[in-house]
Amino acid sequence: MNEMDRADVVVIGAGVVGLAIAYEAARRGHSVLVLERDRIGAGAAGVAAGMLAPASEADCEDPALISLALESCRLYPGWVASIEADSGMRCRYRTEGSLLVALHHDHLEELERLAAFQQGRGLDVRWLTAAAIQAREPGLSPRVIGGLFAEGDRQIDPRFYMPAMAAAIRAHGGEILAGASVTSIVQSAGRATGVCFTLAGDDREVRGTVIVVAAGAWSNGPLAGVLPPLPLRPVKGQILRLRPGPPLRHVIRTADVYLVSREDGELVVGATSEERGFDSRPTAGPVMDLLREAWRVLPLIYELELAELGVGLRPALRDGLPIIGPSPLDGLWLAAGHYRHGIMLAPVTARLLLDAMDSGDIPPLLAPFQLDRFTQNTTQGVPVP
Numbered sequence: 001m002n003e004m005d006r007a008d009v010v011v012i013g014a015g016v017v018g019l020a021i022a023y024e025a026a027r028r029g030h031s032v033l034v035l036e037r038d039r040i041g042a043g044a045a046g047v048a049a050g051m052l053a054p055a056s057e058a059d060c061e062d063p064a065l066i067s068l069a070l071e072s073c074r075l076y077p078g079w080v081a082s083i084e085a086d087s088g089m090r091c092r093y094r095t096e097g098s099l100l101v102a103l104h105h106d107h108l109e110e111l112e113r114l115a116a117f118q119q120g121r122g123l124d125v126r127w128l129t130a131a132a133i134q135a136r137e138p139g140l141s142p143r144v145i146g147g148l149f150a151e152g153d154r155q156i157d158p159r160f161y162m163p164a165m166a167a168a169i170r171a172h173g174g175e176i177l178a179g180a181s182v183t184s185i186v187q188s189a190g191r192a193t194g195v196c197f198t199l200a201g202d203d204r205e206v207r208g209t210v211i212v213v214a215a216g217a218w219s220n221g222p223l224a225g226v227l228p229p230l231p232l233r234p235v236k237g238q239i240l241r242l243r244p245g246p247p248l249r250h251v252i253r254t255a256d257v258y259l260v261s262r263e264d265g266e267l268v269v270g271a272t273s274e275e276r277g278f279d280s281r282p283t284a285g286p287v288m289d290l291l292r293e294a295w296r297v298l299p300l301i302y303e304l305e306l307a308e309l310g311v312g313l314r315p316a317l318r319d320g321l322p323i324i325g326p327s328p329l330d331g332l333w334l335a336a337g338h339y340r341h342g343i344m345l346a347p348v349t350a351r352l353l354l355d356a357m358d359s360g361d362i363p364p365l366l367a368p369f370q371l372d373r374f375t376q377n378t379t380q381g382v383p384v385p
């Protein structure tokens with residue numbers, strides 16, 4: 001193998017955020033190396049449904065996060081076009097919007113709260129009657145009593161998007177090493193200057209002008225000995241793939257489940273949200289709950305083949321918001337804690353992080369997502385887990 005021994009930008013992690021940063025850096029003419037401990041998309045993104053839904057993610061209510069998500073969704077069409085042109089591959093980006101449906105009074109109240117919040121932010125959501133919903137999606141249960149249409153929501157298929165992004169990075173001369181397990185970040189004269197890692201049993205080192213840690217729920221591993229641990233934890237999501245899925249035109253959501261139809265006839269049913277640490281074993285109970293909620297909204301799933309049960313670990317920081325910016329160690333940058341929103345936030349994370357690196361200034365949209373929000377109330381500069 002003839003991998004690089006130095007790069008302008010070394011990215012640790014080939015999830016959606018790491019790849020997006022590597023792509024943006026490579027597109028701007030920087031030499032790029034991505035180190036991935038497992039395989040491309042082995043973390044949360046590889047199983048994700050790929051919803052780009054700032055108007056629908058019910059827990060996406062922090063105003064700064066909404067602004068970041070809206071900017072990312074604004075970037076998405078051009079971002080996808082550029083990746084598709086550079087890779088010659090499709091990302092399967094779709095624009096039909098989401099239906100947020102209510103099956104009972106509690107769902108309706110939740111939607112009313114969401115609608116008031118989203119309309120207050122000028123987001124494009126409108127109420128539909130049960131009959132209007134049935135006209136749009138005839139397979140839905142007659143128990144649907146009404147809902148919201150979020151016309152601006154989009155979706156992308158991560159199983160096409162991730163390989164396309166990897167190919168686009170390589171097309172710009174970037175390199176991605178899978179199975180490269182980081183052992184330490186090298187420091188010299190008070191700055192990060194490289195990364196030590198093992199690959200196929202060999203110890204290696206790459207020098208980097210800039211090191212970016214974007215390793216999802218595993219981001220504290222490479223930071224050991226360099227920074228105090230981030231207040232980061234994995235949040236387990238179990239997600240199902242059923243076949244042959246009905247050709248739903250929209251993403252369908254209730255407060256309890258989402259259903260995403262794929263071009264190739266698969267129906268993605270997601271996702272649980274569980275506090276289980278790094279335990280990623282599939283389990284019967286949460287999957288039973290998920291299937292029951294899916295069946296309530298789309299009864300015909302009862303007959304479908306259960307093609308896959310996937311488990312992802314979402315990287316959540318204590319406040320549910322990401323860190324996107326520099327660390328206290330010169331040359332070391334962080335893009336971590338994207339929680340439920342890695343796919344949605346990937347373009348804006350990459351674009352603004354590279355803007356910050358290239359200019360030395362933190363763009364205003366990124367100001368709320370800096371590490372110092374965890375450290376400024378402590379005397380030692382140590383994040384409080």
Ligand code: GLY
Pocket residue numbers: 051237270271314339340341
């Ligand atoms: N963004 C959807 C999820 O994390 O389940």
